[in-house]
Amino acid sequence: MKKINILTSILVATALLTACEDDRDSNPTIQEPTTFVLNTPANATSNVYDLNQSKNIELTCTQPDYGYPAVVTYTVQADLTDKWTDETETADASYLTLASISTSAKVDANTQELNKAIVKLAGWTSENDYDGEPMSVFVRLYAHIGDKGYPIHSNSIELKVIPYYMDISDAVPATYYLLGDFIGEVPWGNPTMAAGTAYFPMSLVKGYAYDANTGKGEFTYTGYIPADKGFKVVAVPGTWDDQWGNADSEGFTNLVNDKNSQNIKVNAAGWYTLHLNTIENKLTMKATTFETQPTEYDAVTLTYGSESVDMTKVTMEHSHVWYADITIAASCKAKFTSGDKTWGGEVFPFGSFVDGATISCKPGDYTVLFNELDECYYFKAK
Template structure:
């Protein structure tokens, strides 16, 4: 009998132990309403953002009901209601944060420029309001801390704006996967000018970006659109929306306007031309020299049949008709290669009756 009682006690202890273990491995998630951002040391003093390197901030971790790996971002505003905010680029993963004052200064300058301030209005003394946003991976809702006020001395601080040397297109066509963006082709010798033949699906959108990331992307507000091919472009939640789908030749020029980098996009007919000895020494765009345009993304543009044996040249017009070579390209070993900012490409020979086939989506081609 004693053995039976002892066995039952052991079984009961195992059950309770199992329940405790389950609670530990499956914690109950609590959605916190807020958490505490502490005022920095000497917060009553004026922080000179341009002569110091950093400010230390600390916070209490939001109470999620378990110890979570939290990512913090710091938002700043000129008002305590945070109606307009700037987000510092550096993120933090601990409750003690070394905040770079240069990042604060750049964000604060951007806020004042948005309010109509100009460079001559600086330096100035101003309060800034700070708060943290806490995010845990796989949890949908962010949590915001209380806001704190710091007094600052601010000089005009913006990173130098440069004309991009590369430009990318992201959008619905690549499911907004910025690893699968299209790199635009530089127009030879023209700073900040790029082109690309692209198939854009109906009722879809794109953005431009200096890098193959969304962080440097520019949309409808930052781009002046010249719709020369009835694409019916709209502002689609800040993106450049195309109502009509199909092939387009996009020609983009980047320029610095004041303290901003802006773009002008010409949306043109997807006209590809065959030039050179293989087509009777024709060197200017005309209807008879155009490639046929496919109806889908993954198919060939097809040139007219070669009328002569000799050099094959192909191009779009991204600058002007006399400078067609600034936007030429050719197929080598079944691979499409753009001239871009490079020198003369190797010459490819064609025979009478052959045609040049180019798949601009796949980056392939052939002569046959």
């Protein structure tokens, strides 16, 4: 019997070793591609694309060679000069990236997005800026796997197009504000105070496309909420007709958009995440855990052009929200810093953080709101 047991153990160990070797064999080795080809459409040399009369321009490419059949994400980029210069501290990039993405080697370039990029790159401010003649636009593909891993650009191709003037100023996301017992220097404070002293906005959801006409969409906030401290979410600080609270009694089990609602309140202090969809008119809230506690910064500086200001942290336990009132005299680049940490973005006057980017700001008086945990910023015009 002992011999049989020993033989069985050997067979089991051999099977396990073989299985481990099979697992190793099935795990691909990722290689970094050096090039991939965007094909020129068959009729590109003789055809002129009327961007106002079509929905998409079909583009095809050879998939970058990652050493295995990877799921690749593609986005289309457009440049009027074919120079493809990146953004610097003093100048914008010569190209723009279209919003739509594809995981197929057949990529549809959305003509409305392409037209919007052309209008912005050309700097058109009215219909008089465009003479109606066909013009060239150069496009290329940006590809990566996973969370922007192993990024690579294709070659560029030239397309002849007839664009059209369009108003490219989108509606500012119509977010809601948090205010209550534990928020700010003056809880439930006077709404005429600057944002930050008594209330602050929910954050944008990174990568979400907000309605260009209404500003409606999805918003979020993750923060530490103390026990038995009530708060609400409102559209306009100081008015209570459009507000979110809990139905019937204080809590967060039945959140409703109702001016007669009760305060939102938790029994157990901790980290929570709120998610608001203003299109579906739905607010949810749930407890959140972290593998490691978020870094709490002692100071954050906002630099805009040659000016800088030390931001003020919103008064809360474990606060990650900052604010400052500034006047921007001329168009400039802006970024947020704390020690060696830097945050920037690609959109003004609101946006989510983009590594390595700086924010192109316009002149005006602003209250700047900055949430380094949710990775969001607002330049709110006064």
